[in-house]
Amino acid sequence: MVHQSAPPVRKSGDQDHILANAARLFRRKGFEKVSLKEIAEACDMLPGSLYYRYHTKEALLVALMRRGVEVVTEEVEGAFASSNDPAEQLRLCINAHLRALVTDSDTVYVLLFEWRALRPEAREEIVALRDQYESFWTDIIETMIKQGVIQKNIDGRLLRLIGLGALNWVATWFDPNGEYALDAVGDLVWRVIMDGVIDNRLRA
Amino acid sequence: MVHQSAPPVRKSGDQDHILANAARLFRRKGFEKVSLKEIAEACDMLPGSLYYRYHTKEALLVALMRRGVEVVTEEVEGAFASSNDPAEQLRLCINAHLRALVTDSDTVYVLLFEWRALRPEAREEIVALRDQYESFWTDIIETMIKQGVIQKNIDGRLLRLIGLGALNWVATWFDPNGEYALDAVGDLVWRVIMDGVIDNRLRA
DNA sequence: GTCTATACTCTGATAGAC
DNA sequence: GTCTATCAGAGTATAGAC
Numbered sequence: 001m002v003h004q005s006a007p008p009v010r011k012s013g014d015q016d017h018i019l020a021n022a023a024r025l026f027r028r029k030g031f032e033k034v035s036l037k038e039i040a041e042a043c044d045m046l047p048g049s050l051y052y053r054y055h056t057k058e059a060l061l062v063a064l065m066r067r068g069v070e071v072v073t074e075e076v077e078g079a080f081a082s083s084n085d086p087a088e089q090l091r092l093c094i095n096a097h098l099r100a101l102v103t104d105s106d107t108v109y110v111l112l113f114e115w116r117a118l119r120p121e122a123r124e125e126i127v128a129l130r131d132q133y134e135s136f137w138t139d140i141i142e143t144m145i146k147q148g149v150i151q152k153n154i155d156g157r158l159l160r161l162i163g164l165g166a167l168n169w170v171a172t173w174f175d176p177n178g179e180y181a182l183d184a185v186g187d188l189v190w191r192v193i194m195d196g197v198i199d200n201r202l203r204a
Numbered sequence: 205m206v207h208q209s210a211p212p213v214r215k216s217g218d219q220d221h222i223l224a225n226a227a228r229l230f231r232r233k234g235f236e237k238v239s240l241k242e243i244a245e246a247c248d249m250l251p252g253s254l255y256y257r258y259h260t261k262e263a264l265l266v267a268l269m270r271r272g273v274e275v276v277t278e279e280v281e282g283a284f285a286s287s288n289d290p291a292e293q294l295r296l297c298i299n300a301h302l303r304a305l306v307t308d309s310d311t312v313y314v315l316l317f318e319w320r321a322l323r324p325e326a327r328e329e330i331v332a333l334r335d336q337y338e339s340f341w342t343d344i345i346e347t348m349i350k351q352g353v354i355q356k357n358i359d360g361r362l363l364r365l366i367g368l369g370a371l372n373w374v375a376t377w378f379d380p381n382g383e384y385a386l387d388a389v390g391d392l393v394w395r396v397i398m399d400g401v402i403d404n405r406l407r408a
Numbered sequence: 409g410t411c412t413a414t415a416c417t418c419t420g421a422t423a424g425a426c
Numbered sequence: 427g428t429c430t431a432t433c434a435g436a437g438t439a440t441a442g443a444c
Binding site (some may be wrong): 025029032033159161170173189192194 | 222236289366377389399
């Protein structure tokens with residue numbers, strides 16, 4: 001239960017600046033426990049000024065979560081493009097997801113852990129974006145099944161849910177200064193999955 | 205992101221009654237979004253009466269989390285005792301953890317997802333209880349390693365973190381009325397882990 | 409675009425009657 | 427042990443000056 005985060009951003013002015021500060025606070029304390037006064041202070045502003053950009057606290061959270069989907073999607077798609085071997089692509093994507101979630105940005109963490117704070121309408125939008133991101137993983141897994149790298153009798157959707165779950169939970173305990181390297185965590189997840197679902201005909 | 209829960213408890217009087225209602229509300233809306241008025245109403249009481257039992261909102265949460273550790277520990281220890289085969293014990297414990305978390309009680313869910321709401325002192329106590337529960341899993345895994353069922357070169361602690369993570373995240377998406385049976389989820393996790401870490405000398 | 413000042417609501421919590 | 431009544435504080439949000 002150790003949490004680390006980027007240091008306060010105090011550049012000034014632009015929206016990224018506000019979102020980055022809000023994300024850092026939301027991650028550490030949870031959405032409901034962070035007041036707009038607190039966010040404004042972190043941005044060297046006053047609450048009134050914040051309302052010029054985001055008319056409600058929820059609108060700020062939604063903007064932040066949209067950014068979160070962008071961040072993790074870019075990271076994972078970039079990793080995917082850097083190899084042609086299906087198994088290696090999976091390994092790279094697993095580590096990219098972990099990086100985006102745990103070290104790169106607080107927005108992805110907030111995206112995954114604060115969806116309960118959204119009202120139904122906003123939640124619908126964010127869940128749709130998240131589903132879009134997760135369909136990327138479904139594609140990877142289904143392709144591996146079609147190519148015979150993963151056994152045909154494995155439920156790809158269930159495997160994706162379980163695999164991403166294992167990765168997402170890492171954000172609750174990982175300590176950048178702890179005994180494990182982030183890649184070591186991702187590599188073990190990858191290894192367990194690969195050896196667990198690999199087609200036996202391919203086994204040495 | 206579908207959440208189901210036991211129906212409101214309206215027996216009356218005892219502390220379990222209060223904890224069960226609070227747990228249900230905390231699970232659905234999150235600790236911070238639930239007011240004491242709301243909890244009192246669910247118990248057919250008024251806020252003033254609630255304060256007779258729990259002098260602070262946090263004290264209520266702590267009592268609930270202590271109960272959560274009891275619930276999941278009993279469930280998993282019972283599962284462990286019902287077999288002598290290490291691999292089967294692991295499978296049974298995985299499914300017991302899932303049951304306790306997803307269907308049996310809301311207290312385990314709250315225990316795992318609302319720890320950020322605790323102040324440092326209370327958090328320390330609950331984390332210690334949780335560590336105690338998780339050491340049970342470490343024991344299972346280390347025993348399997350000693351017995352040669354799991355490869356010697358696997359980091360047992362990391363495997364435990366990843367495995368429990370996969371299980372815990374199930375609570376965020378599992379729908380009791382959905383397409384998957386809970387045991388099917390647990391069995392796939394078990395299968396992936398077993399095939400992923402089993403000692404190759406034992407492989408058929 | 410940002411600041412000042414403030415309205416209004418809700419919350420956790422308390423005191424004391426019954 | 428539960429109810430009534432209420433407080434003090436914090437929270438989101440708004441209006442209008444600069």
